Amino acid sequence: MNTLLVMNSRFADIKEQTFNAIDNEGTCRMEKIVFPNNRLKKMIQTIFFSLFRCAATINALALFIVVYFMAANGLTAINWTFLTQPPTDAMTKGGIFPCIIGTLCLSLGAILIAFPVGVASAIYLSEYARPGKILRMIRLGINNLAGVPSVVFGLFGLAFFVVWMKLGVSILSGSLTLAAMSLPVIIGSTEEALRAVPETYREASLGLGATKWQTIYRVVLPAALPGILTGGILGISRAAGETAPIMFTAAVFYTPSLPTSPFDEIMALPYHIYVLATAGTEIEATRHLQYGTAIVLIALVLGMNIAAIIYRAKLRKKMS
Amino acid sequence: MSSLNPNKEKTVQSFFFMIALASILILLMISIFLFMEGLPILNHVSIKDFLFGEYWYPTSDPPDFGIFPLIIGSLSTTFVSAVLSIPLGVMTAIYLAEIASARFREIVKPMVELLAALPSVVIGFFGMVVLAPILQNTFDLTTGLNLFNASLMLGFMSIPTICSISEDAIYSVPSNLKEASLALGATHLETIIRVVLPAAISGISTAVILGMSRAIGETMVILMVAGGAAMVPESIFDPVRPLPASIAAEMAEAPFRGEHYAALFATGIVLFLFTFSFNLIADYISNKYRQVGDSTL
Numbered sequence: 001m002n003t004l005l006v007m008n009s010r011f012a013d014i015k016e017q018t019f020n021a022i023d024n025e026g027t028c029r030m031e032k033i034v035f036p037n038n039r040l041k042k043m044i045q046t047i048f049f050s051l052f053r054c055a056a057t058i059n060a061l062a063l064f065i066v067v068y069f070m071a072a073n074g075l076t077a078i079n080w081t082f083l084t085q086p087p088t089d090a091m092t093k094g095g096i097f098p099c100i101i102g103t104l105c106l107s108l109g110a111i112l113i114a115f116p117v118g119v120a121s122a123i124y125l126s127e128y129a130r131p132g133k134i135l136r137m138i139r140l141g142i143n144n145l146a147g148v149p150s151v152v153f154g155l156f157g158l159a160f161f162v163v164w165m166k167l168g169v170s171i172l173s174g175s176l177t178l179a180a181m182s183l184p185v186i187i188g189s190t191e192e193a194l195r196a197v198p199e200t201y202r203e204a205s206l207g208l209g210a211t212k213w214q215t216i217y218r219v220v221l222p223a224a225l226p227g228i229l230t231g232g233i234l235g236i237s238r239a240a241g242e243t244a245p246i247m248f249t250a251a252v253f254y255t256p257s258l259p260t261s262p263f264d265e266i267m268a269l270p271y272h273i274y275v276l277a278t279a280g281t282e283i284e285a286t287r288h289l290q291y292g293t294a295i296v297l298i299a300l301v302l303g304m305n306i307a308a309i310i311y312r313a314k315l316r317k318k319m320s
Numbered sequence: 321m322s323s324l325n326p327n328k329e330k331t332v333q334s335f336f337f338m339i340a341l342a343s344i345l346i347l348l349m350i351s352i353f354l355f356m357e358g359l360p361i362l363n364h365v366s367i368k369d370f371l372f373g374e375y376w377y378p379t380s381d382p383p384d385f386g387i388f389p390l391i392i393g394s395l396s397t398t399f400v401s402a403v404l405s406i407p408l409g410v411m412t413a414i415y416l417a418e419i420a421s422a423r424f425r426e427i428v429k430p431m432v433e434l435l436a437a438l439p440s441v442v443i444g445f446f447g448m449v450v451l452a453p454i455l456q457n458t459f460d461l462t463t464g465l466n467l468f469n470a471s472l473m474l475g476f477m478s479i480p481t482i483c484s485i486s487e488d489a490i491y492s493v494p495s496n497l498k499e500a501s502l503a504l505g506a507t508h509l510e511t512i513i514r515v516v517l518p519a520a521i522s523g524i525s526t527a528v529i530l531g532m533s534r535a536i537g538e539t540m541v542i543l544m545v546a547g548g549a550a551m552v553p554e555s556i557f558d559p560v561r562p563l564p565a566s567i568a569a570e571m572a573e574a575p576f577r578g579e580h581y582a583a584l585f586a587t588g589i590v591l592f593l594f595t596f597s598f599n600l601i602a603d604y605i606s607n608k609y610r611q612v613g614d615s616t617l
Contacts, residue, residue, distance in 0.1 A: 149537025
């Protein structure tokens with residue numbers, strides 16, 4: 001009885017308000033509900049919401065600040081010589097050409113290995129697998145693989161590819177290690193792309209008498225291809241930015257010649273930054289080279305990511 | 321078309337099944353090779369001395385292989401970074417999923433995604449050359465490369481993980497729950513705190529655990545900004561040497577298959593077990609307490 005009274009008095013307050021709870025998109029717009037006797041609540045809400053907004057802004061700013069500092073200090077170091085010449089004078093002058101080539105080799109190598117495996121895994125998970133113990137196991141495996149620390153991938157690469165398979169410190173060892181690491185990224189985005197293909201496509205194809213594999217190969221994959229390629233780009237960018245997995249498996253301090261075979265050791269952008277910033281004899285003198293290398297790496301990685309994000313946004317619009 | 325051998329369909333399916341097992345296989349291989357190279361350290365030191373020994377002097381004679389200071393280094397950086405990243409990440413997720421205008425979300429969401437894509441070596445470099453001098457001058461420290469700096473950088477590395485998974489969880493809370501709460505006279509804030517967050521709590525917990533798992537396994541940032549002193553920190557501005565930093569910094573100098581080499585692989589095992597159990601817990605929570613419709617609230 002008591003409760004009812006309280007509620008009644010509340011409703012009396014509400015009656016006087018303009019109620020505009022549903023907007024034209026059909027989603028609930030709650031902020032328009034205002035209770036006259038609840039100024040305090042309203043104030044608290046405003047304070048909290050500004051706090052949330054601050055948090056979101058800080059996160060967005062964090063990216064901006066990092067990129068800004070790198071660009072402000074690094075852009076002056078960038079010129080044609082820097083991008084096309086090898087380091088000279090014991091790495092204190094010259095460019096980073098071998099590092100750019102090295103990073104491209106490593107990440108392309110990684111994606112060549114991880115892409116087919118990742119896409120095939122995703123096809124199984126999304127098209128063939130039935131819910132059950134085995135599927136749970138595979139998913140658990142993928143989630144855990146995604147959580148393995150990058151330095152542990154480095155240890156694994158060293159013990160397995162470099163030593164046990166006798167591949168040595170080489171592009172091949174590094175690419176294989178990076179491939180193992182970027183596999184979950186590719187599986188995840190490919191699965192998302194396959195899920196986005198409407199069920200009616202599959203039903204139409206099966207209804208015309210196509211087999212399951214024909215349906216996947218001729219209907220589902222072509223429809224999902226753009227999404228899958230986006231995942232591939234994200235995989236490359238992930239592989240290009242990683243340092244720890246290549247430290248023991250592929251990257252070296254300095255090598256005078258460009259690689260000629262997959263069994264050569266190689267210089268790489270992220271490792272170059274690390275070495276110049278921490279291990280060189282002239283850490284202060286090479287600061288501008290460090291900033292320059294960092295900005296090249298950022299441009300490479302963020303460039304690929306931005307392309308993928310824009311492309312994906314376009315795809316989603318098209319699909320919906 | 322249908323004249324195809326029906327066996328072919330079976331073959332294709334088992335082919336994809338085999339490949340899907342690759343992830344599990346790699347995970348198995350990682351464990352096998354870590355243990356194969358790391359276990360020999362137990363010939364030189366007992367498990368207890370290895371895990372709880374207070375001295376890590378792998379190159380002195382006789383060497384000391386106690387990773388206790390490294391474990392504390394990892395746990396303390398992860399904990400301090402979580403103090404920063406959990407509130408920031410979850411609040412951002414709430415804002416993006418519940419409050420933000422479509423326009424604000426369209427700008428901020430990709431930026432958080434890009435923050436996740438920034439190479440860790442770049443963030444470590446930023447901590448070294450930009451943040452460290454600022455910290456050193458502001459707090460009048462001997463070095464700006466310390467626990468606090470590392471935690472700050474790690475925090476910003478785990479925020480995207482926490483934010484995006486939490487946002488998915490909050491976003492998928494059924495709207496009839498929110499509408500019911502609003503209809504009862506609750507304000508938007510009350511609805512978020514009393515209804516939406518409890519309904520999304522399993523997803524948010526998963527997000528937090530995965531974020532911390534990312535922080536504890538992160539290598540380059542820790543290697544470059546944590547300061548590298550293998551001792552138990554007494555203040556938040558002491559330099560530390562977490563597990564991944566030790567592995568990455570020393571592996572190049574450790575003699576192949578010597579004691580030090582094995583000790584570093586054993587350190588890798590400890591690190592692997594940390595992240596592995598974090599991931600198992602996250603997986604357990606997300607499966608066990610999944611919000612199904614509005615019946616379980």
